[in-house]
Amino acid sequence: MVTLVLTTLVVWRLKTGRLGRAMQAVRDNELAAGTCGINVFATKVIAFGLSAVVGGIGGGFFAGGFQYISPDQFTFGESIVLLTMALLGGVQSPFGSLVGTLVLVILPEWLRFLKEVYLAVYGAAVILIMVFLPDGLWGLMLERTRLRAKPIAGDVPKLPLLTQTGAETQEVVLGVQGLAKHFGGIKALDGIDLAVRRGTVHALIGPNGSGKSTFINVITGLYRPTAGRVMLAGQDITHATPHQRNRAGLARSFQNIRVFRGMTVLENVMVGAERPGNDVAENPALVVERALAALDFVGLRPDAHREVGALSYGHQRYVEIARALAATPHTLLLDEPAAGLNLTEKHELGELLRRLKGHGLTILIIDHDMKLVEQVADHITVLNFGRRIADGLPQMVLKHPDVIAAYLGEPQNVAA
Numbered sequence: 001m002v003t004l005v006l007t008t009l010v011v012w013r014l015k016t017g018r019l020g021r022a023m024q025a026v027r028d029n030e031l032a033a034g035t036c037g038i039n040v041f042a043t044k045v046i047a048f049g050l051s052a053v054v055g056g057i058g059g060g061f062f063a064g065g066f067q068y069i070s071p072d073q074f075t076f077g078e079s080i081v082l083l084t085m086a087l088l089g090g091v092q093s094p095f096g097s098l099v100g101t102l103v104l105v106i107l108p109e110w111l112r113f114l115k116e117v118y119l120a121v122y123g124a125a126v127i128l129i130m131v132f133l134p135d136g137l138w139g140l141m142l143e144r145t146r147l148r149a150k151p152i153a154g155d156v157p158k159l160p161l162l163t164q165t166g167a168e169t170q171e172v173v174l175g176v177q178g179l180a181k182h183f184g185g186i187k188a189l190d191g192i193d194l195a196v197r198r199g200t201v202h203a204l205i206g207p208n209g210s211g212k213s214t215f216i217n218v219i220t221g222l223y224r225p226t227a228g229r230v231m232l233a234g235q236d237i238t239h240a241t242p243h244q245r246n247r248a249g250l251a252r253s254f255q256n257i258r259v260f261r262g263m264t265v266l267e268n269v270m271v272g273a274e275r276p277g278n279d280v281a282e283n284p285a286l287v288v289e290r291a292l293a294a295l296d297f298v299g300l301r302p303d304a305h306r307e308v309g310a311l312s313y314g315h316q317r318y319v320e321i322a323r324a325l326a327a328t329p330h331t332l333l334l335d336e337p338a339a340g341l342n343l344t345e346k347h348e349l350g351e352l353l354r355r356l357k358g359h360g361l362t363i364l365i366i367d368h369d370m371k372l373v374e375q376v377a378d379h380i381t382v383l384n385f386g387r388r389i390a391d392g393l394p395q396m397v398l399k400h401p402d403v404i405a406a407y408l409g410e411p412q413n414v415a416a
């Protein structure tokens with residue numbers, strides 16, 4: 001009993017802590033977890049190791065208690081029963097496993113008076129619970145209490161959201177030379193040069209399939225480049241992992257939203273705030289404060305305790321941006337942040353970008369909305385078929401005949 005209580009406490013504490021949140025982030029979205037500074041491989045190894053420890057303790061007691069073990073005590077059916085116990089109780093919490101185990105040990109005993117049909121009744125009860133309670137019995141209890149949870153009131157936290165403030169300078173924060181990415185015969189990127197200067201909003205535009213998302217994926221380390229070099233604030237990051245790049249000050253949002261679905265809005269943003277090396281990472285109270293400050297910045301503070309999946313598409317985007325901001329990056333990459341937003345939301349986004357820029361953050365933004373791009377961009381680079389076809393100040397680039405041709409899909413005329 002003592003071991004049971006201790007193990008339950010440890011596992012329970014794990015879930016609400018930094019390591020537990022990292023594990024859930026890896027479970028919910030591996031790619032996003034890496035770009036939030038989590039070492040995905042190490043987290044998986046730790047999860048496997050901890051599970052093995054708990055299993056080992058159980059096995060030790062089992063062998064000691066029975067004084068005899070043989071492989072045929074551990075049948076396939078036994079695995080199913082264990083899994084059913086966890087699912088029935090709810091995998092969200094170790095208490096769920098306790099509840100599930102209790103029910104599945106006691107239920108067959110209670111039903112024994114039914115003699116022959118008891119197994120069928122037992123099976124039907126399990127199926128019904130699984131169909132109608134996907135989060136298990138413990139999930140049902142949690143849902144009841146969460147409905148009663150009060151929204152956060154009080155002052156806006158004073159913790160600064162951005163530690164790196166800096167005026168626009170000529171310094172190149174993100175420098176890319178000869179970057180290429182080939183997928184078999186497809187040259188998604190074919191020798192791209194690009195220089196993003198500190199404190200500017202740099203827009204990357206181009207028709208669908210021109211290589212914009214691939215560019216960001218290579219920059220953030222999700223894809224290995226076929227050729228070329230990437231420099232971040234004077235540091236060569238061409239071969240760095242996604243979490244190393246995040247720790248070096250690079251954060252991003254995704255074209256297809258990648259939030260951690262099993263967590264609340266606040267927990268999502270906390271994962272960003274507690275990236276290793278962040279100023280608040282070692283202090284749980286400050287992590288919450290930083291996360292709330294980031295949510296406040298994007299206007300989602302009242303939704304902090306909601307499940308992230310319950311938010312609208314546009315607001316889930318903002319959660320991603322807040323998660324990126326909470327890590328206090330100096331450079332933010334946004335892949336089509338306006339996609340799927342309605343007009344009001346697009347207007348809010350433009351406002352948000354201007355405020356971010358006011359803080360001295362460097363932003364590389366991909367978008368199709370020319371109005372938005374014209375409003376916020378200091379510099380525009382245009383891609384077409386994986387090649388850079390124009391680069392410069394917005395007024396010049398948007399009038400460039402090659403750019404007009406690429407967007408209208410017409411052959412380029414000889415300029416008069």
Ligand code: ADP
Binds near residue numbers: 183188212
């Ligand atoms: P954009 O974001 O500009 O619309 P992408 O960067 O998504 O374009 O894609 C550029 C090209 O690379 C497209 O032809 C696309 O089909 C191809 N591509 C992108 N990712 C992959 C992949 N993982 N495997 C194969 N081809 C890919």
Ligand code: MG
Binds near residue numbers: 212213214255
């Ligand atoms: Mg794209």
